[in-house]
Amino acid sequence: MSTGSLTTTDLDDTSTSAGAELEDRDAPRAEDGAMSEGLEPEVSSFTSTVQGRRVPARGPNGRFVGTATQPEPTDDLPADRYLERELSWLQFNERVLQLAMDPAVPLLERTRFLAIFANNLDEYFMVRVAGLKRRIATGLAVRTAAGLEPRELIERIARLAHELMHQHASVFQHDVRPSLEEEGITIVRWDDLDDDDREPLHFFFADRVFPVLTPLAVDPAHPFPYISGLSLNLAVLLQNPKTGSEHFARVKVPPSLPRFILVEEDIDSEIERKRFVPLEDVIASHLDQLFPGMLVQEHFSFRVTRNEDLEVEEDDAENLLTALEKELTRRRFGPPIRLEVEDEIDPKVLDMLARELQISDREIYRLPTPLDLRGLFTVADIDRSDLEFAKFFPRTHPDFAPTESAKAIDLLTAVRNKDVLVQHPYHSFSTSVQAFIEQAAGDPKVLAIKQTLYRTSGDSPIIDALIDAAEAGKQVLAVVEIKARFDEVNNISWARKLEEAGVHVVYGVVGLKTHAKLCLVVRQEAEGLVRYCHIGTGNYNPKTARVYEDFGLFTTDPQVGEDLSRLFNLLSGFAPRSRFKRLLVAPRSVRSGLIDLVEQEIEIHEDRDESAPPGHIVIKVNSMVDEAVIDSLYRASIAGVKVDVWVRGICALRPGVEGLSENIRVRSVLGRFLEHSRVFWFDHGGDPQVYIGSADMMHRNLDRRVEALVRITEPSHILEFADLLDLAFADTTSRWDLGSDGRWVRHHLSESGEPLDDVQEKLIERHDKRRRKARRR
Incomplete structure (x- = not known):
């Protein structure tokens, strides 16, 4: 630009x-x-x-x-x-993987990118691949805009997904894991532990693990068990020592426990050492306690991904909330679409799993253990500042920053004086959006607050502020999108909590998800009613606002206020002829x-x-x-x-x-x-x-x-x-460029081998300079 x-x-x-x-x-x-x-x-x-x-x-x-x-x-x-x-989505996840491969990225951040890759791919299969398979099965799939037949697309997805998953496993096994070990952070297997290391794990198993395990046998009296989506499991081959007959059992690894168990911490050495062991290894080493009297011959880990997208026919649902709750219970039983197994699995066990789960060869992914590397989030959260990005703390926007007095600034007055543009996470969410809603909730001159909620955190101060406002007698409207994918349970919970507090809760327009990020505050002032508006690009979520880059505009412009009033009226009532001036x-x-x-x-x-x-x-x-x-x-x-x-x-x-x-x-x-x-x-x-x-x-x-x-x-x-876009499109900026052949090429080093500018680090510097400049005024 x-x-x-x-x-x-x-x-x-x-x-x-x-x-x-x-x-x-x-x-x-x-x-x-x-x-x-x-x-x-x-x-x-x-x-x-x-x-x-x-x-x-x-x-x-x-x-x-x-x-x-x-x-x-x-x-x-x-x-x-x-x-x-x-x-193209798989190529995006490949770019995430490239960050995990980059030795210039701090080691724990590379570990985190490996976990992000795994989590992203899970959601891709649960939604995108599952949806495509469902359309093929129902005969609704058509040739894509890019010209691929549906079954051809499924084949290409499978080939690329296999390549990426094997590369992901290889990066962990041969690059990140050894690098972590050099820094005193090891992920060890049970066989690598000595008796002293194992002793506390025996107690851990007896106290924390054994009581929640449910071994499930498979025989004529016990049908093949249901395998829940994304669960990690052990397939166990047993032998009856009296009859010599072989048996199969399944043990689910409890998702309520940490994926990797901390074995020990050595704080006396020069480097703080931590050792982790996979939870399934701890369980596998104690299988004899689950099947007393039987001989444990072999065990293998496996994992199933299911279709977890939701289908709710709103027009046939008298109560959308109730219909969605019922559909959420059915989500657990969606058809399998991917089977991950350890690469040394017994062929007989694999054949049985594929047959019982009705999985094709294309949908089987053989990988080195440990499976389910989402658990690396636990490792990445270790407190080692030398292996992380430099600490970053969001700053209060200069227009919302307090003066020399200790009294917090009146955000409504600040917005009344001028439009304010914030950019998260560089600008603090808590001292801007959150404080704006909290102050409005506590202001006796505020008559009404109207708010859209798409995704919010589990302990959301936004929800608390809306409840406080309603209990104070203000008119509060919350447009809650209970169909926000994978947040349905949370949003149903908050919808009920808001309703119980007297908040007017609506679910938007039938057939449409309400994804807009809007807040409207109506205040009685000397000259009449004034509408304070916030329009954002991201969710009203204090937690994600720390890592999601988003903009938000605060304004009292009359036209924006009129537009928001009309839009909220449309969402909560009937206003099909609404017209907008500054909004699309x-x-x-x-x-x-x-x-x-x-x-x-x-x-x-x-x-x-x-x-x-x-x-x-x-x-x-x-x-x-x-x-x-x-x-x-x-x-x-x-x-x-x-x-x-x-x-x-x-x-x-x-x-x-x-x-x-x-x-x-x-x-x-x-x-x-x-x-x-x-x-x-x-x-x-x-x-x-x-x-x-x-x-x-x-x-x-x-x-x-x-x-x-x-x-x-x-x-x-x-x-x-203009400054932001100039920075992003400068030749000196680190980025991936898309070619006409559809391939993404990373450019992060100059011709002399020096790192190119990182957009986000530059923005941290720019916002700090602006804050210091504002303080000098």
Whole structure:
């Protein structure tokens, strides 16, 4: 991105209000068409088609009547213009693995990346692979946008997953594990322990493990047991010493206990030494106590992954909460989709497991033990500052920082004085978003608080603040998305707790997940009611805010307040004709609004003076998949507009193709923080149009979720985004670049072998400098 020309003059703020400025600009707004109205159409059919993709709608009875269709073929764009999204996700996890392989990354962080890789892949199989298999089984699967037949895609996924899982195991066994041992952190097997080491583990087994074990035999009187998803198990071969007959039994490794057991700590040596033993080894060494009178011949570890995606037909559910609770109990019994076994497993045992679980050879993954390396999170959490990233503590935003007095700053007053843009985790969540909601809950002049909740922590202070507000007599509305994947149980619990405290709890619009990150505070002031707004790119979760990079805008702008009031009314009641001024709202106007902005960028570029710089679009998202958005970026590139895409995970856009996308660059940044924010930048002839919000460029976000993007209007904030995007796309920045062949290439060293700049470390430095500068004022 070339923002060198973006001076203060270019971003000159006029004396007009934000609302008046919007009336004059050409960016999409409600008055430009029905797509920017409420979430529900007036008729029972699809109401709009955008670049060959239908926008979903509901009929008069509220039923969700449509889903996204495949993009229609075009004469001017090649058929092979998309990369395969499912394979792109596996490439993202490969980038995580490359961080675990990098000797320049601190050792415990490399260990953590190995655990993250394993956890990511589990979720991928439980959701993405399971969903694809279900569509194939029901005959609903179609050729992908990238041109692959469903069964061909399954084959490619299996091949790549096998390669990655073996590489993952190899990195642990031959690189990270030996390096940990050199630092006094060893993961040992039972056979490596002497009698003195084993003695405390005997007591541990008797006291903590044995009481919770349930050995399950398999014979004519005992059918093959149900194997729960992601559980680690021991397959045990037994022999009756009297009859000589062989028997099979299964022992589940308790998930309630640590995956790796700390054997001892040696604090007298120069290096603090820690030794861990896998829990299944402790159990295996005591199998004779589980099967007295039987001879234990062999034992092997194995693990099953099941389909754990949820299917709830909301329209047929009288009570969504109850329906989801029932579906959660069924989740445990989803069909198996992956079997992990140790590579030395007996062929007879493997045949029986595959037969009983109805697993094909392609779905069997032979790996060296120990299996389930998610347990490495325990090892990575060891307190060894010399083996970790340098300690980082989020800073309070300068506009929210207390003065020299010890009294905490009044955040509502600060927001009343000026818009505030925070970036987590560089800016503290607890002293910004959390404090904002807590102060609003305790302010007697605050009349109402309205809040969306998608994912939050188990001991959320946000929930506590909303309860306090309701108990104080304020009107409190919580739009709780109880269908947030893998957080359903937590969200159901919080929904019930909020309801019991008198909070008005709603679950959004039927057929749509509410993914927008919004908070609206209504306060009685001398001049009347004032609406305080927070619109973010990340969840209201204090824990993830420490490691997820996200933006949040605080404002009292009347138009934003009016937009949020209308959107909350739409979510809690019936407001199908709602119109928005500074927001783009999915599923009605995010896709169409962004495509309109792309088209405007093309027009401005083509009409510009030859001496003027070319048009420029920059998009930062987690995923870039939507074909209509991608095609609009292709058209921009063909017209000569520069397009930069900063994507963390999946990308179906193919950059660098002559005649199609030679003006498009795609890069990815991974590091100590998870890049999570969504930013959309359009140069707009020197008058940048910048949006932030919750929506990724995926079908589910644009068609099946309530998402919100807000336009940034404060010049200093736009300059802040310009600096960020310039840094991310500088040649001196460490990153992965996506090639036209669909391969990601890492660039982290200069030609002389020196490390390139780390975006996140640079941002830590920048925010510290800004904080020190603000203190000197």
